[in-house]
Amino acid sequence: MSQKEIKINPKYPSVTDLRNRAQKRIPKFAFEYLDGGCNEDVNLHKNTAEIREVELLPYYLSKHTGSQMKTELFGHVYDAPFGIAPVGLQGLMWPNAPEILAKAAFEHNVPFILSTVTTSSIERISEITEGKSWFQLYHPAEDRLRDDIIKRAEAAECPVLVILCDVPTFGFRPRDIRNGLAMPPKMSVKNILQVLGKPSWAMETLKHGQPNFETLKPYMPKGLDLAQLGKFMDQTFSGRLNEEKIKPIRDMWKGKLVLKGVANEADVEKAIQLGIDGVIVSNHGGRQLDAGESTIKPLTRIAAKYGDQIKVMMDSGLRSGPDIARSMASGAQFTFMGRSFMYGVAALGAKGGDHTISLLKTELQQVMEQICCEEVKDFPNHLI
Template sequence: MPDYARRYPSIADMKAKASKRIPDFAWQYLIGGIGPEDNVARNEADLRRTQLMPRYLSATGTPDIATRLFGQELSAPFGVAPMGLNGLIWPGAEPIIASAAKAHGIVYALSTHATRSIETMKPLAGAHGWFQLYPPNDPAMETDMISRARKAGYAVLVVTVDIPAVTRRDRDIRNGLSVPPQIGVKTVSDAALRPAWLLRLARFGIPHFENLEPYAPKGLSITGLGEFLGSVLSGHITLERLKRIRDQWPGKLVVKGVLDPEEASAYLGAGADGIIVSNHGGRQLDAAPTAAQQLPAIRAKLGPDALIMADGGIRSGLDIARMLALGADYVFLGRPFIYAASIGDAGPSHLISVLKEELSGTMAQIGCGKVADLNRFLHRP
């Protein structure tokens, strides 16, 4: 492995390098939110405001950061969040991220909007590979996608509920972002300034929505494909729709995009095995609360035994500890894994190692020996 430890000791360092390797049209999509983008900033700010109380009289030895989900042993309480368009932002990102997650024994969640297929990615992600479904409003398409995930061997289905309508994102409008990318003056000029990205594009090919294109009418233009996807992947996921998915899925089912405690309870009542508290990385509603804000109330509502996971704004092992202390059992990171992929093929593995070291160091500092005990160290001024 290159000297990543010295050159990229933190996610901030990886992000700085990524900004110089990813073309601007893709970079703007990766870092952006919606509207004024206040929510993206609040995701990180709310976590940074979360304080942990060290207890120096503790006799705790080396912290144990391993955890269990759905009966499986995981090496750490964090995993890779489902992300779309990875193959456009950094060509070939999905396989190297999934392979790193598999090697480290953490969860990798594949997005419906991935540029690699359900079937291709499962062997790379291994036993801890999950599939994230944006439920289509076409029942036949929904049934087929669920069947594909089951046949591919995924044990956990993540149903995302927080994209009921097509969003209007200012950055994407300005950049004309699409998949496949539209070839224009800006696209060409942005790409020309990033030769490493161009070389990878030549190696891995033009990215496509491999999971969704089989269902689209043949011969659609780029614009037409975008309109088709927007039309079938819209609408609120009612409890009736969720129960229909539950009836079709034999494995574990997780609902992602939950912010309201009452709805969290309703999802579990409808058959979900767990939830992911999330505001979609601040990309859907700029006025939405953050996971860090909502976790304590959701944990209080659901009780100690409910499986509650979370994402949003995590940029260090310390942030992982903060989110766990607030009430999560497991957490996910998205953007940092793309930053890491862009620094080199070993980047995602390096990122996981950094996060493990930071989390273990944080727990040792506060005197916490087990992940499950982190909530006892939350400081409530």
């Protein structure tokens, strides 16, 4: 695939600009679901703040022949060292969002990870990406359902299966509770008025229809109301992973297997013993444990200790090209972002995915050229 031409809307030259525009374009309940963390949002803010404490060293007099962002990961050479993280309920935040982002990721040759609980199906996203999208499995309570979803991901030619370990409980998110978006969700008069105040979002939602858990549709009883949906989700999924739950997945899945949500060295040690191919150091975007560490701290320790034994990747808190550079310098071999891309789509609709990827590529390229870093693998040489 030839490298995608970089195009950026000059009105929105930062993720902060996209976030501000998104806030004006989508209902408050949808924006707060996207934007918020858990409890008092301590870890949400700490994630980005502590990434930005990392400093890079430029070598201005070195012989520099140009910088190259291409990165090999699991046998595929991607055009940049970042991808789109799995996000639930994407179609609630902007209609058709997973398809918009999957298409942009495919065209830019970066990975897109589809969440089990988002609003497009495994099959549809695989069709858009020609079998290059990754799939993130939210662990089902029943083996039968687990096996069927894994078989569908295999049939869709997903090269990488991501299993989630950081949702043993549902995060306590005050905004979502106030907005009626806790399980079971409710549409209050207040929320309906918010929808009426965002006509472009409302019209797109009418055009694409009410968002549904498309991957889960075959397993859901017909005619569920919203209250029954909450009960179904609680009964169907068990977010708590352990070694005994991972072993049969590793036996069944022939592609690359990644564990997402790792936050300490002991879990990485177990992942290596279980034959897992990669870990994503993550705290779920600060949405699960307010009293935990930011992602950059365990990432630094894990990469130093295990980076030569397993692929060490990272998400949570990254919002810019310089943030990607800081994380790579700290030992990440690849990075993922969720909110940044959702801000882009909520801000710019069908053009949001292309714009946000282009923006991040441009920012990252500038950092590499500025510090005289020729290849992504050389970032650790620039860590102060």
